[in-house]
Structure formats: structure tokens, C-alpha cells
């Protein structure tokens with residue numbers, strides 16, 4: 001799904017950029033030109049950054065039991 005219509009940037013492209021190290025809106029602006037036209041996509045782009053980071057953290061597993069025992 002497109003997040004930035006003006007620059008035709010979709011959610012997948014943003015997630016890939018985040019996984020490559022673009023972890024702020026400023027980084028996405030540099031990498032993909034997100035939010036550089038009307039700017040209406042800025043909040044949605046931030047949400048994709050957050051969701052990607054949280055989703056990847058959960059996908060990587062959680063060591064709460066190990067951490068609690070330490």
C-alpha cells in the first residue's frame with residue numbers, strides 16, 4: 001500500500017529502508033523522498049518506521065525469562 005502518494009513510496013519500501021538503517025523520518029526523506037511534497041504522509045511514514053522496528057523486535061524473539069533469571 002502506498003504511504004506517500006506524491007512520491008509513490010509504499011510501505012514495503014519504507015520497511016526495507018528502516019531495516020537498512022533509516023530509523024527516522026529525516027532518514028526516510030533522504031533515502032526515499034518521503035514527505036517532501038505535500039507532507040501529509042509524514043505521520044503514516046513514522047508509523048511504518050515504528051511498526052517495522054517493533055515487528056522486527058518481536059520476530060527476533062524475546063529473552064524475558066532469561067533476563068528475569070539473571
Ligand code: FES
Nearest residue numbers: 004006037038041
Ligand atoms: S503523500 Fe507524501 S509528500 Fe505527499
